[in-house]
Amino acid sequence: xxxxxxxxxxxxxxxxxxxxxxxxxxxxxxxxxxxxxxxxxxxxxxxxxxxxxxxxxxxxxxxxxxxxxxxxxxxxxxxxxxxxxxxxxxxxxxxxxxxxxxxxxxxxxxxxxxxxxxxxxxxxxxxxxxxxxxxxxxxxxxxxxxxxxxxxxxxxxxxxxx
Amino acid sequence: xxxxxxxxxxxxxxxxxxxxxxxxxxxxxxxxxxxxxxxxxxxxxxxxxxxxxxxxxxxxxxxxxxxxxxxxxxxxxxxxxxxxxxxxxxxxxxxxxxxxxxxx
Numbered sequence: 089x090x091x092x093x094x095x096x097x098x099x100x101x102x103x104x105x106x107x108x109x110x111x112x113x114x115x116x117x118x119x120x121x122x123x124x125x126x127x128x129x130x131x132x133x134x135x136x137x138x139x140x141x142x143x144x145x146x147x148x149x150x151x152x153x154x155x156x157x158x159x160x161x162x163x164x165x166x167x168x169x170x171x172x173x174x175x176x177x178x179x180x181x182x183x184x185x186x187x188x189x190x191x192x193x194x195x196x197x198x199x200x201x202x203x204x205x206x207x208x209x210x211x212x213x214x215x216x217x218x219x220x221x222x223x224x225x226x227x228x229x230x231x232x233x234x235x236x237x238x239x240x241x242x243x244x245x246x247x248x249x250x
Numbered sequence: 251x252x253x254x255x256x257x258x259x260x261x262x263x264x265x266x267x268x269x270x271x272x273x274x275x276x277x278x279x280x281x282x283x284x285x286x287x288x289x290x291x292x293x294x295x296x297x298x299x300x301x302x303x304x305x306x307x308x309x310x311x312x313x314x315x316x317x318x319x320x321x322x323x324x325x326x327x328x329x330x331x332x333x334x335x336x337x338x339x340x341x342x343x344x345x346x347x348x349x350x351x352x353x354x
Contacts, residue, residue, distance in 0.1 A: 089256070096263040099297075103267050103290050107274040115286050126293055130316075133304040138316040142296070145320050150289070150327050157282060157331045161338045179277045183270065190269045194262045231268055231295045238275045238288070 092132055099125040104187065108180050110173050116154035123147035253305045260301045268294040281334050281344045285327065292323050 099122055106118035123146035130139035267290055274287030296316050303312020334344065341348040 093259065096260070100263055100266055100270075103270050103293070106286055106290065107270050112280075112282055115283065119286055119289055122290070122293060126297060129297065130300055133300055134309050135300050135303070135313050135316070138296075138300060138313040138320075141317050141320050145324055146289075146293075149324060153327055153331050154282070154286075157334055160335055161282075161344060176278075180273075183273050183277075186273060187266050187269055191262050191266050194258075194265055231291060231298070234272070234291070238272060238291075 092129065095125055095129050095132065099129065100187075104184065108183060110176055112158050113155070116151055116158065119154065120147045120151040123150070257301065257305055260297070264294045264298050264301075267297070279346045281337065281346055284346070285330055285334070288330075289323075289327070292319065295319065 102118055102122040102125055106115050106122060109115050109118060123142055127139045127143040127147065130136075130142060271287045271290030271292075271294060274290060275284050278284055278287070296319060299312050299316050299319070303309045303315075337349075338344055
């Protein structure tokens with residue numbers, strides 16, 4: 089269990105680095121590092137096939153895609169880059185505190201949602217399977233849908249510069 | 251350590267990674283960084299699926315779902331990267347404010 093917690097902490101730090109670093113190339117490298125650590129976590133959790141997929145596709149292919157896109161887009165002039173970097177620091181300086189607040193809130197507030205999956209036999213009705221015995225998967229699906237919603241919302245932001 | 255305690259420890263880190271991904275999408279105006287935030291959100295979801303499969307003893311089902319998610323993720327990333335490159339060729343910038351000019 090200790091190795092799992094160490095891996096989780098490293099994954100969290102790598103994802104924080106990917107979000108907060110001002111250089112896009114370092115963000116892509118940090119994302120690849122996050123994928124690699126996630127892959128090791130999957131190996132530890134008896135999921136070797138998913139781990140191999142995660143390592144080869146996410147840490148490999150997607151990183152290549154990101155680096156290719158970064159290469160195909162021009163760099164900003166130095167003056168513009170420094171100006172936007174300053175603005176970026178002000179916007180992202182609150183992120184570590186928000187993460188700490190979320191971690192502490194989840195540690196101290198334990199809500200009994202009855203979401204642990206149970207080892208059941210085959211169930212004929214999908215509705216019963218999803219709502220009664222696999223409720224935990226719904227949280228993953230909701231988060232995936234939120235990911236798509238926020239991805240669309242980013243296209244309709246107000247007039248501010250990066 | 252029992253399964254509930256293990257699940258709560260994992261859920262804390264999953265929530266933290268998800269918050270980082272959501273904040274990255276909200277607080278940036280660069281399209282590529284928004285894509286990175288989206289990637290982090292999907293990684294949180296992937297970890298949630300794996301740990302739920304591990305604790306329920308159904309690692310095969312969880313792996314099958316995760317592999318499907320990864321395949322869809324790759325397709326989405328490739329399409330998004332193509333759109334970003336096309337967008338950059340059109341506006342010579344990755345700033346999301348330029349997308350407002352497409353509104354009718």
